[in-house]
Every structure is written in structure tokens, then in C-alpha cells.
Amino acid sequence: MSDDKNLPVVKDDGEHHGAVEVAEPIPDPGLEPHEPRITDIDPKAADRVERQVSAMFGLATLLVLGACVAYFAIGRDSILQFGPLSGNANNMVMGLCIGLALFLIGAGAIQWAKKLMVDEEISEDRHAAHSSPEQIAEITEAFKQGTAESGFGRRKMIRNSLIGALGVLGLPAIIFLRDLGPLPGRSLYNTIWAKGIRVVNDVTDRPIKPSDLIVGQLVNAAPANLAPLQEENPTEYQNAKAKAAVIVVRIKPSEIRTKPGRENWGIDGILCYSKICTHVGCPISLYEQTTHHVLCPCHQSTFDLSDSAKVVFGPAARPLPQLPLALDSEGYLVAQSGFTEPVGPSFWERG
Amino acid sequence: MSNTQEFPPPVKWVDDRLGIAKIGKKNLRKVFPDHWSFMLGEIALYSFIILILTGTFLTFWFKPSMAEVQYNGSYSLLKGLHMSEAYASTLDITFDVRGGLLVRQIHHWAAVLFIAAMMVHLLRMFFTGAFRKPRELNWLIGFGMLFLGIIEGFIGYGLPDDLLSGTGLRITNGMIQASPIVGTYMNFFIFGGEFPGDEFVSRFFIVHVLLIPGIILGLVTAHLFLVVYHKHTQYAGPGRTQKNVVGYPLFPVYTAKAGGFFFVVFGITALMGALMQINPVWLYGPYNPAEVTAGSQPDWYMGWLEGAVRIFPGFESHFWGITLGWNLLIPALIIPPAFVTLVALYPFIEGWISGDKREHHLLDRPRDVPTRTGVGVGFITFYALLWIGGGNDLIATHFGVSLNHVTWFLRFAVILGPILAFWVARRWAISLQRADYARLTHGLETGVIVRSPEGKYTEKHQPISTYEAYSLTARDRVVPHEIGPETDDNGVRAPRRALNKARAALSRFYFADAVQKPTAQELEEAHEHAHDADEIHELTEDTETYREVTSDRS
Numbered sequence: 001m002s003d004d005k006n007l008p009v010v011k012d013d014g015e016h017h018g019a020v021e022v023a024e025p026i027p028d029p030g031l032e033p034h035e036p037r038i039t040d041i042d043p044k045a046a047d048r049v050e051r052q053v054s055a056m057f058g059l060a061t062l063l064v065l066g067a068c069v070a071y072f073a074i075g076r077d078s079i080l081q082f083g084p085l086s087g088n089a090n091n092m093v094m095g096l097c098i099g100l101a102l103f104l105i106g107a108g109a110i111q112w113a114k115k116l117m118v119d120e121e122i123s124e125d126r127h128a129a130h131s132s133p134e135q136i137a138e139i140t141e142a143f144k145q146g147t148a149e150s151g152f153g154r155r156k157m158i159r160n161s162l163i164g165a166l167g168v169l170g171l172p173a174i175i176f177l178r179d180l181g182p183l184p185g186r187s188l189y190n191t192i193w194a195k196g197i198r199v200v201n202d203v204t205d206r207p208i209k210p211s212d213l214i215v216g217q218l219v220n221a222a223p224a225n226l227a228p229l230q231e232e233n234p235t236e237y238q239n240a241k242a243k244a245a246v247i248v249v250r251i252k253p254s255e256i257r258t259k260p261g262r263e264n265w266g267i268d269g270i271l272c273y274s275k276i277c278t279h280v281g282c283p284i285s286l287y288e289q290t291t292h293h294v295l296c297p298c299h300q301s302t303f304d305l306s307d308s309a310k311v312v313f314g315p316a317a318r319p320l321p322q323l324p325l326a327l328d329s330e331g332y333l334v335a336q337s338g339f340t341e342p343v344g345p346s347f348w349e350r351g
Numbered sequence: 352m353s354n355t356q357e358f359p360p361p362v363k364w365v366d367d368r369l370g371i372a373k374i375g376k377k378n379l380r381k382v383f384p385d386h387w388s389f390m391l392g393e394i395a396l397y398s399f400i401i402l403i404l405t406g407t408f409l410t411f412w413f414k415p416s417m418a419e420v421q422y423n424g425s426y427s428l429l430k431g432l433h434m435s436e437a438y439a440s441t442l443d444i445t446f447d448v449r450g451g452l453l454v455r456q457i458h459h460w461a462a463v464l465f466i467a468a469m470m471v472h473l474l475r476m477f478f479t480g481a482f483r484k485p486r487e488l489n490w491l492i493g494f495g496m497l498f499l500g501i502i503e504g505f506i507g508y509g510l511p512d513d514l515l516s517g518t519g520l521r522i523t524n525g526m527i528q529a530s531p532i533v534g535t536y537m538n539f540f541i542f543g544g545e546f547p548g549d550e551f552v553s554r555f556f557i558v559h560v561l562l563i564p565g566i567i568l569g570l571v572t573a574h575l576f577l578v579v580y581h582k583h584t585q586y587a588g589p590g591r592t593q594k595n596v597v598g599y600p601l602f603p604v605y606t607a608k609a610g611g612f613f614f615v616v617f618g619i620t621a622l623m624g625a626l627m628q629i630n631p632v633w634l635y636g637p638y639n640p641a642e643v644t645a646g647s648q649p650d651w652y653m654g655w656l657e658g659a660v661r662i663f664p665g666f667e668s669h670f671w672g673i674t675l676g677w678n679l680l681i682p683a684l685i686i687p688p689a690f691v692t693l694v695a696l697y698p699f700i701e702g703w704i705s706g707d708k709r710e711h712h713l714l715d716r717p718r719d720v721p722t723r724t725g726v727g728v729g730f731i732t733f734y735a736l737l738w739i740g741g742g743n744d745l746i747a748t749h750f751g752v753s754l755n756h757v758t759w760f761l762r763f764a765v766i767l768g769p770i771l772a773f774w775v776a777r778r779w780a781i782s783l784q785r786a787d788y789a790r791l792t793h794g795l796e797t798g799v800i801v802r803s804p805e806g807k808y809t810e811k812h813q814p815i816s817t818y819e820a821y822s823l824t825a826r827d828r829v830v831p832h833e834i835g836p837e838t839d840d841n842g843v844r845a846p847r848r849a850l851n852k853a854r855a856a857l858s859r860f861y862f863a864d865a866v867q868k869p870t871a872q873e874l875e876e877a878h879e880h881a882h883d884a885d886e887i888h889e890l891t892e893d894t895e896t897y898r899e900v901t902s903d904r905s
């Protein structure tokens with residue numbers, strides 16, 4: 001297929017358009033002749049289709065009534081077991097009846113259209129979308145007249161002040177939304193952890209002693225001041241929990257690589273980290289004892305708890321913040337202080 | 352006689368007020384061409400109607416509130432638990448309202464179908480070039496609906512306030528937070544403070560049931576109006592030209608078929624709602640910000656975003672007291688918007704490259720525009736690879752490979768895969784075009800081998816019907832946009848030379864390799880040659896890899 005045959009025969013118009021019109025190699029033979037269907041020729045076949053379609057509609061009526069009966073007749077909590085299908089019987093029977101009924105109505109109508117209605121295709125002319133020159137002239141004239149009558153173009157002061165007034169209307173639309181929420185302030189930097197707050201098991205709410213944890217164990221924990229919030233203010237409770245959740249893990253001290261400055265943050269290999277993934281904030285959940293890795297189930301960021309929870313794999317960019325631990329006078333784990341950095345995902349002003 | 356015809360009384364009453372005969376005369380017999388791929392838009396429309404119907408039913412019982420309540424409904428496993436009213440009322444819809452679970456499941460299945468249908472519909476528009484002038488605006492409207500539909504579905508997914516949806520919202524919250532400068536502020540405004548707060552369900556509810564459906568409804572109306580106004584496109588064929596539209600009249604055939612199809616779609620979604628479980632929120636439990644379910648997956652249309660975020664490596668910059676999390680900025684806030692903007696603007700991009708300013712009412716066969724087809728397949732591959740990335744953990748466990756390997760593979764594949772797919776699809780389209788060319792010039796291979804007196808073996812070829820031959824040639828001959836002369840008559844350099852050069856290069860890339868249809872002369876020569884050889888085509892020449900399966904051979 002050499003190039004010369006692609007040469008334009010007639011250029012579309014003066015501009016360099018991509019498409020070129022050449023005399024068609026084969027003239028349009030016109031619509032293919034209509035092939036009669038069996039139902040067009042054989043009245044018996046047509047009658048058969050008629051019976052078929054009305055049977056579908058008739059069955060649909062019965063099914064709809066069946067769905068109504070099922071609504072009252074089948075208990076809300078009865079269970080249906082039918083081979084691999086099992087589920088709420090009320091739900092399934094009503095759904096099956098209605099679904100089949102709708103399907104049959106539709107299938108019947110389509111069958112009717114395909115087999116019995118006249119199936120000769122017809123043709124309709126198209127017209128270009130654009131207006132005719134006369135229409136364009138007419139509307140341009142009308143528009144010019146309107147502009148002239150309003151003086152919109154001439155009286156610049158009115159025009160400009162109107163544009164200004166309308167433009168400024170956008171402001172309240174934005175400003176009035178200000179009270180959608182408080183400003184972030186310092187709230188993302190703080191959690192309810194503070195000096196001396198006990199670390200409690202997040203299911204039992206019991207404080208934790210080092211002797212409760214064996215090497216290799218990981219416990220989901222929370223600050224002791226979280227649970228009382230639930231009664232007081234359920235919303236605050238959820239918000240506080242979303243940031244304060246931690247994991248406490250006990251690792252053989254010889255396997256821990258402590259970051260300088262964090263030498264006294266753990267107790268005999270017991271370390272406490274934020275549970276909130278630094279990627280986009282899912283609570284991490286899967287712990288692999290042998291490697292000391294925790295995995296976030298959302299996007300699989302993996303953190304090495306024996307190495308300051310640094311990221312070993314996945315999209316997270318920062319280690320999990322570590323909570324410095326101490327023991328209180330009764331020997332329970334407490335926080336030395338709050339977190340020393342914001343927990344959870346990054347944000348612009350985080351620094 | 353006919354000019355004294357009157358409507359029967361009730362119709363007359365309406366006509367006296369609305370003049371329905373004037374409105375209806377053109378439209379009652381309006382022609383709609385028939386092709387299976389034209390049903391994709393219908394599926395989208397019908398699932399939208401189903402969503403409105405089922406959604407309205409749900410609003411009668413759903414309580415869009417995050418106030419804490421103790422669950423006392425009939426689902427014993429969660430009895431006594433504290434949860435939001437939203438979640439409790441979703442459980443009530445599921446277990447205590449008869450038909451509630453059915454309607455919830457229909458609503459969710461219809462949502463999944465709605466978005467899938469719009470997406471495949473968009474691909475149909477793309478591959479057949481239906482977006483070309485004068486339909487660019489309708490492409491944009493359709494794109495807008497797809498975009499809103501995805502947001503709508505995502506917000507709906509968040510309404511029940513179960514553990515899974517809460518986790519999804521928290522991820523969204525974290526992504527918004529990564530936006531430069533405004534991130535934390537946007538979050539605090541959207542969620543009314545810190546996450547989760549007690550505002551988002553009621554806010555999302557009104558967006559979900561009023562704002563977005565209202566906008567989509569407006570867009571649907573405009574979309575359908577434009578379809579009627581421009582008249583439907585059609586595939587080229589005998590008697591089907593740029594200047595007409597051939598098909599069945601709106602009344603009765605199209606009404607019966609399309610109306611019937613609505614019931615079929617509704618019936619199928621109802622059957623799915625009856626038999627296939629979707630989003631069993633009672634198994635996940637109420638939202639708890641300290642918990643997460645492993646292996647959690649969003650609805651399918653969010654999968655590609657999830658994948659982008661999953662496979663991007665953990666880059667982050669810290670300087671001047673600010674933090675830029677590239678691990679979210681790029682995969683969540685830059686690539687997806689860039690991708691969808693390219694999709695939205697594609698008609699204008701291609702229009703600029705081709706320099707084609709004519710109206711197009713005949714659809715392209717995908718093979719006839721190989722580069723566009725290649726680009727489309729490249730885009731699909733990119734999307735699909737990201738989507739697979741959204742399930743990298745499932746793939747790793749299912750196939751027993753390491754998650755790290757899957758992720759590293761995908762990191763490269765999302766870049767190389769689309770390029771490879773583009774190239775393969777483009778070559779494929781071109782060879783299909785060659786096949787068409789051969790079919791036109793040589794006819795069908797009959798499979799009948801003849802031995803000539805000289806002992807040469809050849810295969811007998813049979814010419815194709817005029818109707819088919821016409822269909823194969825009824826398309827544009829497209830040549831690349833040409834770059835104008837370097838300087839004009841007065842020796843002044845043409846403006847924007849570099850841009851023009853780039854445009855011409857793109858245009859060559861787009862159109863130069865496409866196989867043109869034969870000219871009348873070529874066809875004649877080919878047929879004469881066939882006659883000379885007694886319709887015999889030499890076997891040795893026949894090195895093409897394709898083979899036509901003809902009915903007499905099968």
C-alpha cells in the first residue's frame with residue numbers, strides 16, 4: 001500500500017483539513033431489501049408468537065400477585081435453603097417473583113416488537129446542527145437592537161458596576177459556609193495521651209503490667225481516660241479514639257534497635273506505638289511475631305516494630321509515632337508524656 | 352375530511368392547553384437506529400431510574416444521624432451494642448422492614464450497574480468516534496454524569512456508617528488532608544471538625560439524595576435532548592449515509608423495545624437483589640475508629656484509585672516547616688484528575704490533531720482509526736492495572752506470590768503495560784484493515800483448491816456482495832494534517848511554527864499508518880486480475896495470517 005494512492009483528489013476546502021473526499025469506489029447500493037420474517041408470511045407462526053407474548057404477560061401478573069402474597073405469608077425471619085442458595089425467605093421469594101415478573105414484561109414487549117410489529121427500517125433526513133445564514137443574520141440583528149436599546153455597551157458605568165455587584169455575590173456563598181466546621185488549630189497535634197495516663201487493654205479496659213505481656217505478644221490498647229468519655233460525649237469519644245489508639249508489643253530486648261534518644265521509652269522490651277497508619281490513617285492490625293512487622297490492611301504498609309516502627313514496605317512514608325512508656329507506683333504501664341509528634345497521616349503544616 | 356379531524360375529548364383537553372400535535376408530530380415517528388452497543392446508555396439510564404425508585408423507598412426508614420443509640424432490633428448478634436442511628440436504621444431496613452433488604456440490595460446492585468454501564472457506554476463512544484463534531488458537548492455531559500455517579504456511589508457507600516464504609520471515609524479523609532495548604536481545613540469543613548465527628552452522615556445524606564441526583568437528572572435531560580436533537584449516529588452501510596438516519600420509528604417499535612428493555616434491566620437487578628448478597632453491613636459491625644476489617648475492598652469503581660495509592664512508593668518531603676506527602680499527592684490528587692481530564696478533553700484533542708471540522712454522523716469501526724483505538728486500549732490497560740493494584744493483597748494470597756513482588760511488578764507495569772497495549776492494539780487494527788482491503792480486492796477465500804493445467808495449486812476466491820463491499824468502503828479517506836509553508840508569500844514566517852510542527856507530527860502519528868480503502872481504479876484492477884486468473888488467487892502469495900470463516904465452510 002504505497003503512499004501515492006493516499007494523495008488527496010479533492011481537498012476539502014482551503015484549510016489543511018485531515019480528511020479528503022474522493023469519489024467513492026463503490027456507489028451506494030441503497031438499503032438492503034427487507035427480508036420477510038416467518039411471522040410475516042405464516043399467520044400460524046404469528047399466532048404462536050401472540051400466544052407466547054400473552055403467556056409472558058399473564059405469568060408476570062401471577063408473579064406480581066405472588067410477591068404480594070409472599071409479603072404477608074412468609075415470616076420476616078424464615079430462612080430458605082435451596083441448594084447453594086440460602087437466605088431470608090421473605091426477601092428471596094418477593095425478589096424472585098418481582099424480578100421474574102419485570103423480566104417477563106420486558107421480554108414480552110421486546111418479543112412483540114421483534115416478531116410482530118412491522119420491522120421495515122425507515123429513513124429520516126439529517127440537517128446540520130448550525131443555523132442558516134439568514135437565522136444568524138436575524139438573531140445578530142435582534143441582539144444588536146437589544147444591546148442598543150438597553151445602552152449596555154454605551155453606558156459603561158452601569159455595566160461595570162453591575163458586573164462588580166454580581167461578581168461580589170460569590171463571596172457570601174463562600175463565606176457563609178465558614179461555620180461548616182471549626183478551624184483545625186492544634187487539634188491534629190494532640191491526643192488525649194499525657195504524662196501518667198495508664199495504658200489499658202482496649203477490650204477489657206484493664207491497666208497493663210509488664211508481667212501481663214510475654215515476649216512476642218501484641219496488645220491493642222488505649223489511654224485510661226478514653227472509656228469515661230463514651231458516656232460523657234460519644235462524639236468526642238470517637239474522635240479521641242481515632243487518634244489515641246495504640247499497640248503495645250513485647251520484643252526480646254536484644255532484638256530491638258533503639259533510636260538514639262529513645263533509650264528509656266520502653267520497659268524491658270515493651271514498646272508502645274500509635275496504631276494509626278501514617279499513610280492515610282487506617283488502624284493497622286496484622287502482626288507477624290517472627291519479623292516484628294505490623295501490616296496495615298488498607299494499603300499494606302509494613303512497619304518494623306523492633307526498629308522504631310520504620311517503614312519496610314508499602315506506600316507509607318513515616319514510621320509510626322512511638323509513645324514513651326514508664327511504670328507508675330503500682331507497676332502499671334503509663335505514658336511518660338503525650339506523643340512527641342502528630343499521629344496519623346501527613347498534612348501540609350505538620351512540618 | 353382529514354382537516355376536520357378532532358382529538359377524542361381527554362386528548363383534546365390536553366391539546367387545547369399544550370398543542371401536543373405540534374410537539375409530537377415530528378417525534379412520534381422519530382427514527383432510532385438499532386445496534387446492540389446502543390443499549391449501553393439505556394442500561395445506564397434505566398439503572399438511574401431504578402436508583403431513584405429504590406432510594407426513595409430507603410429514605411422512608413433510613414435515619415441520617417450519627418447520634419449514638421443502643422441497638423434493640425431483631426439481629427441478635429449486635430443486640431445491645433452502641434452504634435450510630437444511621438447504622439441502626441440500616442439494620443432495621445435489613446432485618447425489620449419487609450422487602451427492605453431486597454430494596455437495599457437492588458439499590459446497591461443498580462449503583463454498581465449504573466456506573467459500569469456509563470463506563471462501557473463511554474468506551475463505545477470513544478472507539479466508534481461518536482464524540483466527534485457535533486457531539487462533543489454530549490461527551491462532556493456524559494463524562495460529567497459518570498464523574499458525579501462515582502462520587503454519588505461512594506457517598507452512598509458511606510451512609511450506613513458500618514465499619515467498612517467508615518474505613519473508606521477515613522482513607523478519603525487522609526487523602527484530602529494531604530492536599531497542600533488547604534488539606535486540614537477542607538477536612539474540618541467537610542466533616543465538621545475532626546474525623547469521624549458527628550456530622551458527615553447527615554451532610555452526605557442530603558448530597559446523596561438531593562444534590563447529586565438532582566444535578567444528574569438535569570444532565571440526563573440535557574443529554575437525551577441532545578441525542579434527539581442531533582439524531583442518533585449510525586454505522587455506515589448501504590443506504591446509511593451522513594445525511595440520513597435509518598432505523599425503527601420511536602412509536603411503536605422503539606418504544607416497545609426500549610420500554611421492554613427497562614423492565615428487563617429492572618427485572619435483572621431485582622433478581623440480583625433477591626439472590627446475590629451485596630454489602631452485608633451487619634457482618635462488619637458499627638464503625639469503630641480503632642478497628643479495621645482485613646481484606647476490605649471498596650466498590651469496584653473506586654478500585655483504581657485504591658490501586659494507585661497502594662502501589663505508589665512512600666515518598667515525602669519536609670522543608671521550610673511543611674510536609675508534602677508525594678505518596679498521596681501523586682497517586683490520589685494528581686494522576687486521577689489528570690487522567691480524567693484527558694478523557695474529558697479527548698474529543699477536543701483529537702479534533703485539534705486531525706484538523707477536522709466537519710460533522711460526523713457515521714460511526715468509525717475501531718480498526719479504521721488504529722491510533723485512536725490503540726490510545727483507548729492503552730488507557731484501559733492503565734486503568735485495569737491500577738484496578739488490579741487495588742487488590743494486590745488478594746492477588747498475592749490467591750496466587751501464592753509475595754505481595755512485594757506483585758507491587759513491584761505493578762509499579763513497572765502501569766508504565767510499560769499501556770505502551771505495549773497501545774502498540775499491539777494499533778498493529779492489530781491495522782492488520783484488520785489489511786484484511787478488509789484484501790476482502791474487497793480479492794474477495795473471500797473459499798477454501799477450494801484448484802490445480803491449473805501447468806500444475807500450479809491455487810485457491811479459488813469469491814467476490815463479496817455489493818452491500819458488504821459498500822459497507823467496507825463507506826468511510827473517510829483520512830490523511831494527516833499538513834504543515835503549511837514555512838513562510839507566507841511575503842516571506843513572513845508563519846506564526847506558531849513549533850506548535851504547528853508538533854501538530855503535524857501528531858497528525859502523522861495518528862493517521863499516516865492507517866490503511867486507506869482502495870480507490871475505484873484499484874478495485875477494478877484487482878477484479879480484472881481476478882478475472883484473468885479465472886478468479887484464482889495464488890496460494891503462495893497468501894501469507895496473511897487472517898482467515899475468513901465463510902458460511903459454506905463452517
Ligand code: HEM
Pocket residue numbers: 399402403405406407409410413441444455458459462465500503504505506507508509510511559560564567629630
Ligand atoms: C444516582 C445514583 C445513586 C447511586 C450511585 C447510589 C448509590 C448508593 C449506594 C452504593 C448506597 C449504599 C447501599 C448499601 O449497601 O447500604 C446507597 C445508599 C443509600 N441511598 Fe443511594 N444511590 C443513588 C441515588 C439515590 C437516590 C436518588 C436516593 C433517594 C432519593 C438514594 C437514597 C439512599 C439511601 C437512603 C441510602 C442509605 C440506606 C442504606 O444504606 O440502607 N440514593 N446509595
Ligand code: FES
Pocket residue numbers: 277278279280281282296297298299300301314315316
Ligand atoms: S492507611 Fe495504612 S497503608 Fe494506607
